[in-house]
Amino acid sequence: MSKHTYAGKAAIVGIGATEFSKDSGRSELRLALEACAAACDDAGISPSQVDGLSTFTMETNPESEIMRGLGIDELTHFSRIHFGGGAPCATIQYAAMAVATGVSDYVIAYRAFNERSGRRFGAGVQDRPAGATAEEAQFAWTSPFGLLTPASWVAMFATRMMHEYGVTSRDFGAVAVADRRHAANNPAAHFYGQPITIDDHQNSRWIIEPLHLLDCCQETDGGQAILVTSVERARDLKQPAVIIEAAAQGMADDQQMMRSFFRDSLVGLPEMGTCARQIWETSGLGPDDVKTAVLYDHFTPFVLAQLEEFGFCGRGEAKDFMANGNIEIGGRLPVNTHGGQLGEAYLHGMNGVAEGVRQVRGTSVNQVERAEHVLVTGGTGVPTSAVMLGADR
């Protein structure tokens, strides 16, 4: 494996989002267009200058409708990434590759949905028709037995982490406490002004034992867009360029969609390890260079595994690494300074990319000093992605 050749050649120049709510009152397409237009405004370009789009296969708003709504004449790149929440940083990677290779000039990565007032992901796959594709057939090994939701799939890994590493529910709770502390300071967060204690976490009801309600992310209505262009063009725009120092996708070790129950060990995230190796090799950085990170937090247990996969601590040591507020603002590695998907909003990780951009720009509500390199990760337990964002110097 070698350094990715597009690394350092593309930059994020605009971020745009709708408000995050439980009932947006408007269509998913409108949310997407509002977010995309806001990202262009942030960068100071006209939406019609956009010539590339990248999004999730789960996105319901097709590139054609975005193109029509934004008044784009011509698209030269449009790509979609599969596997749900694993995609956010990969949309940034595809955008970076498109602009670094001259395929497109301005690429928007976007994700928008009414995920609370419309189709709720927390309801799981119980209402999904049992088709017979290879992908649908994999659900045959879990759904008829009662594992119907992402929470239920992740909980199976969590029990194993508790068994092998001596992790406790309180350790998982430390992630929720950190997220909610950060969200409490973020006016855009759903849980603005509502921090929690570890006791609140422990007393919250069971969703899937061993996961409490407060181990689980929110369901959100909203949209988030990220505008990517070349570093050269970026330097002529309104905002300081946020360099895409490295980006990666990862799939590994008998991968399944959040249900990799058949691999040898359930206490790591090998697909995230694949991302970590590429990120460190390509960026030339190491854990000591990173002062803050946005680690995908649909459920708390996998935040611990990510700390370990990226080498912020050794295997099984995340619970100790996180002790004494080390992942909160003021600690060794403040994580999810926007409040994460537990505290701010669940936008399939795209809002986390935006927070990474704000940290590099120096505009986060929970700004970390000398945040020159910020790691952002995609969904955990699924085939995933990660990106390293850095300041332009």
Add this chain to the structure above:
Amino acid sequence: MSDELLSRMREVVGQHSEPSLARHAIGTAAIADWCDAMGEDNPCYTDPEFAAKSRHGGIVAPPATLDIWTRPGLPAQASLARRCGKDPLSRVMAMVEAEGFIGVVAVNSELEFARYLRPGDLLQGVQVMEDVSEEKQTALGIGHFVTTRTKYSTVEGEHVGDLLFRILKFRPGTGARPAAATDDEPKPPDASPALRPRPAINRDNQALWDGYRTHELRLPQCQGCQRVFFPPSPRCAQCGSFDMAYVVSEGHGTVYSHVAVHYPQAPGFAYPVPVALVELDEGPRMVADLVGVSRDQLEIGMPVEVDWLDSHPAVVDGATDSRGPVTLPRFRPAAPPRRTETRTVGSVSEGDPLPLWVLPITPTRIVAGALATRDFQDVHHDRDLAHKKGSADTFLNINTSMGFMERYVCDWAGPEAVVTALRVKLGAPAYPYHPLTFTGSVKSVDATTGRVVVEVAATNTLGRHVAGTVELELNP
């Protein structure tokens, strides 16, 4: 009114019935049938060589059989109600029913053993009215507890044991009303297994699901390199062969991980649902929900065995479902092993837990238990008549429940543990398809007498079926 009734009923206390004489002497065939029905493997009951060398010096009958031998048999069943009009219990029943206490439920059954029964013993039983309680408010209604004792002896007059039996006669509709459900508590979804999500069956997994329908736990096997793996794939990642077949798993494994699903609640499941990732002895892991066990009884490494759920029937509302029937492999905790060395009193301590035992209850098991205990009451073998009598299904008779309880404790204590008493309080019925989960612990140990009391409970999804004690004597 009730004072007058009570004094009339209490006049019966102390009165005896005519002796009821067993039609046949105890025989080894009947003992063996009883053991088959209970899954009882204690060689003292069936293996003459082992039994001869045991403390009993020969074959003995399981103590829990004490009250089955004097039963009248199938031909007499129909006329039983008329025949028994003369015994003290029948007299009390007539008095209490005349005052509107027509409801009846068995409350306690206690067997006390003076000695083990042997083939050739010919028994007789004499019923004595032991007690009639004052009027009491119970959960079922206002009623009286009526207690009889049946003394069993050989025809030669040797006392061999007693059955103490307590029923509640109550006025229907006078019980405590269940608290009204509040509006903000959503009704749980229908737990009928047919409402579970159907598996997506395609060319790559069809052979496995076909096997499940015949209760064969198939695992994919590559015919190129013989590798067994899971889930299936059309191509072997190890040797590249597309030649796929299957092996049949023995269905034994251990819990690798587990969860309990509380929310959201989907139709087809009874929440919370314990679900395990089971590592089969053949190597592969599979996800399955667990039967007869709650998550707090689960631990990683616990042995489990397959337990089939025929979830989606072939015919729905009189029409064939074109998608075909579905059977799901589930798992239950593996039956604890039967101990072959008998424990000594010094080797047990107060508080010692007994291993969890989950016993599937099938219609066959209910019928076999009823017949082996010579109980021909129709509610234990005829579902139509059980329905007609207001029962949801046929249900296990008390003798079978007590037989399982005795087996459970002796499997733990060893073949030559001496059972001196079985005492149970009766609860929820044991219907087919609701497995019974037995748990137990040592309540007391007397090192000087060797007397050990073990507390046992058997529960199912309806609640506690029986709870009580098994009293043992163990050697020093």
